[in-house]
Amino acid sequence: MKPFQFMWALIMYRPWLYVLNGFIWLVIHLFPIVPGLLTRELLHTLTGDANLTIGVWSLLLLLLGVACGRITFIFMGALTDVWHRFMMSGLIRKNLFAHVLAQPVKLEVGQMVIQFREDAAQAEDAISWTLDFVGRFLFAMCSLVLLLAIDVQLTLFVFVPLIVVVAIANMAMKRLGAHREKSKQASAAVVSTIGEMTAMSQAIQLARAESRMLARMDTLNKERRKTMVKDRALTQALEAVFANTVTIGTGLILLLSAGAMQSGAFKIGDFVLFVFYLGYVTEFTQFFGRFLAHYRQTSISFKRMAALFGEKQAQALVRHTPLPLKQLPVNEEEKVRVSSFEQLRVSGLTYQFPGSTLGVQDASLTIKKGSFTVITGRVGSGKTTLLRSLLGQLPKQAGEVCWSGQRVDDRAAFFGPPYSAYTPQVPTLFSASIKENILLGKSEDDVDLSRVIEEAVLTETIAQMPDGIETIIGTRGMKLSGGQVQRVAIARMLACEADVFVLDDVSSALDVQTEARLWENLANKRDRTYLVVSHRKDCLLRADHVIVMDEGSIVAQGTLAEVRQSCADVNVWLGEKK
Numbered sequence: 123m124k125p126f127q128f129m130w131a132l133i134m135y136r137p138w139l140y141v142l143n144g145f146i147w148l149v150i151h152l153f154p155i156v157p158g159l160l161t162r163e164l165l166h167t168l169t170g171d172a173n174l175t176i177g178v179w180s181l182l183l184l185l186l187g188v189a190c191g192r193i194t195f196i197f198m199g200a201l202t203d204v205w206h207r208f209m210m211s212g213l214i215r216k217n218l219f220a221h222v223l224a225q226p227v228k229l230e231v232g233q234m235v236i237q238f239r240e241d242a243a244q245a246e247d248a249i250s251w252t253l254d255f256v257g258r259f260l261f262a263m264c265s266l267v268l269l270l271a272i273d274v275q276l277t278l279f280v281f282v283p284l285i286v287v288v289a290i291a292n293m294a295m296k297r298l299g300a301h302r303e304k305s306k307q308a309s310a311a312v313v314s315t316i317g318e319m320t321a322m323s324q325a326i327q328l329a330r331a332e333s334r335m336l337a338r339m340d341t342l343n344k345e346r347r348k349t350m351v352k353d354r355a356l357t358q359a360l361e362a363v364f365a366n367t368v369t370i371g372t373g374l375i376l377l378l379s380a381g382a383m384q385s386g387a388f389k390i391g392d393f394v395l396f397v398f399y400l401g402y403v404t405e406f407t408q409f410f411g412r413f414l415a416h417y418r419q420t421s422i423s424f425k426r427m428a429a430l431f432g433e434k435q436a437q438a439l440v441r442h443t444p445l446p447l448k449q450l451p452v453n454e455e456e457k458v459r460v461s462s463f464e465q466l467r468v469s470g471l472t473y474q475f476p477g478s479t480l481g482v483q484d485a486s487l488t489i490k491k492g493s494f495t496v497i498t499g500r501v502g503s504g505k506t507t508l509l510r511s512l513l514g515q516l517p518k519q520a521g522e523v524c525w526s527g528q529r530v531d532d533r534a535a536f537f538g539p540p541y542s543a544y545t546p547q548v549p550t551l552f553s554a555s556i557k558e559n560i561l562l563g564k565s566e567d568d569v570d571l572s573r574v575i576e577e578a579v580l581t582e583t584i585a586q587m588p589d590g591i592e593t594i595i596g597t598r599g600m601k602l603s604g605g606q607v608q609r610v611a612i613a614r615m616l617a618c619e620a621d622v623f624v625l626d627d628v629s630s631a632l633d634v635q636t637e638a639r640l641w642e643n644l645a646n647k648r649d650r651t652y653l654v655v656s657h658r659k660d661c662l663l664r665a666d667h668v669i670v671m672d673e674g675s676i677v678a679q680g681t682l683a684e685v686r687q688s689c690a691d692v693n694v695w696l697g698e699k700k
């Protein structure tokens with residue numbers, strides 16, 4: 123897609139707002155024509171050359187009225203412009219974010235922040251500037267017609283700077299775009315590295331790699347400085363050229379008009395009108411140069427954002443999706459239940475990672491209400507992929523998922539509370555307190571905190587912490603051990619009301635006693651349904667349905683007694699000889 127196609131799609135998102143905003147700004151930009159003509163008439167009245175006979179005071183009052191009118195329009199224009207701009211960048215940011223959530227993209231955090239913030243703002247500016255461009259262009263044309271009527275020779279001098287500015291801008295624009303891109307990439311590299319260094323500070327300390335990391339930051343910063351200086355220097359040089367071309371043009375016109383006034387062919391009122399309009403017309407030449415340069419930068423921004431979606435899906439960046447600004451769509455907890463949970467059935471589920479034969483093939487299984495199902499298998503056998511594909515975190519190439527007999531079409535939207543709650547293999551915690559991480563925005567009154575803490579075997583751990591449950595756990599839980607992170611994540615999952623609890627290898631960092639207590643606590647709640655990935659003995663012993671995976675396929679399933687007949691590995695995990 124070309125940049126103007128993206129812009130057109132954005133404009134068509136709220137076409138009436140664009141038209142309203144356009145009308146208001148057109149009036150604002152055309153308004154100065156009136157005070158120019160009134161001032162001319164005022165001076166003509168004072169020198170006795172007046173065309174109108176309404177008098178000085180009436181003209182002054184009219185000038186005041188026009189000024190008040192323009193202020194009112196500018197106020198309305200500011201409101202519609204802010205609203206319209208926010209709609210445009212809001213839609214882009216929302217679509218970007220939805221895409222990232224639906225299909226995790228490999229993008230550095232720094233780059234992501236820049237795309238969400240700067241590229242979307244660039245697109246918003248580009249659309250708003252089209253209105254300024256039209257308004258300023260029409261003003262320039264109207265005033266040029268009026269100026270030509272006064273003095274053709276003088277007026278032509280207005281065009282000279284315009285042509286020079288456009289020519290210079292066109293030549294410099296290509297280089298400016300390349301430098302802007304490089305400086306943005308260098309900034310993203312610095313932001314990403316700061317983020318990673320903060321998140322991995324312990325690892326850096328343990329590897330005694332502080333000085334090497336600082337040296338790396340130094341190199342990145344130097345690169346950033348170099349690219350930034352080039353970018354800024356070129357931008358400033360371009361702006362200096364614009365400003366000076368205009369100033370020289372203005373000087374020439376003033377010199378010429380002074381000569382014409384001396385010869386008596388030019389009245390003082392005409393001179394004032396000429397100078398008054400000239401400021402606006404020359405401002406348009408500057409704006410035109412900036413507008414072209416900005417359009418080039420906007421093309422880069424659109425290209426970069428569209429690359430996230432891939433060439434064929436680029437349209438999704440500007441897809442007209444709802445932007446619920448006043449009310450959040452539907453709260454997870456307020457979802458209307460499809461039906462009461464009886465069973466979760468998966469048939470023929472297949473997903474292969476792009477460009478690889480790895481993944482899950484033709485997986486079929488049934489999770490019955492109140493069951494404790496364990497998916498087990500060797501490392502890399504496809505357990506996590508099966509769970510993620512089932513929950514809609516990965517797409518599927520074949521198969522279907524049915525919830526109590528009803529097919530689930532949008533798995534990503536469906537799976538979550540109140541249907542399922544999930545603890546991933548590598549849980550992510552926020553840089554907040556333990557309590558905030560468990561509640562995740564829920565009210566304390568709605569969650570039985572002491573129960574979930576006890577079930578997740580966290581009671582003693584929290585009691586030993588300096589501020590108990592209010593202890594801040596550092597960037598992404600940095601101050602917690604691996605086992606503590608896993609249990610806080612389990613507590614967070616248990617704080618949700620859900621039909622099925624899904625746990626992916628959550629006990630890998632737990633000691634034997636803690637793990638035994640955890641599975642006992644969970645299995646004791648027999649009214650709940652669990653789908654668990656594990657090859658730990660304590661977990662397998664509690665399973666009433668075991669699914670064994672190997673090389674992406676389910677190779678056996680049944681009770682523990684049944685699968686251990688056909689799978690020697692299960693006996694090994696149970697601590698018995700093959």
Ligand SMILES: Nc1ncnc2c1ncn2[C@@H]1O[C@H](COP(=O)(O)OP(=O)(O)OP(=O)(O)O)[C@@H](O)[C@H]1O
Nearest residue numbers: 475478480481499500501502503504505506507508
């Ligand atoms: N993003 C990916 N791209 C390509 N291959 C992948 C990707 N993620 C996982 N795989 C491969 O797919 C296979 C299944 O991975 P998966 O994580 O599902 O295994 P697992 O049984 O959960 O392993 P573990 O017990 O170590 O968690 C592995 O061979 C893995 O290397």
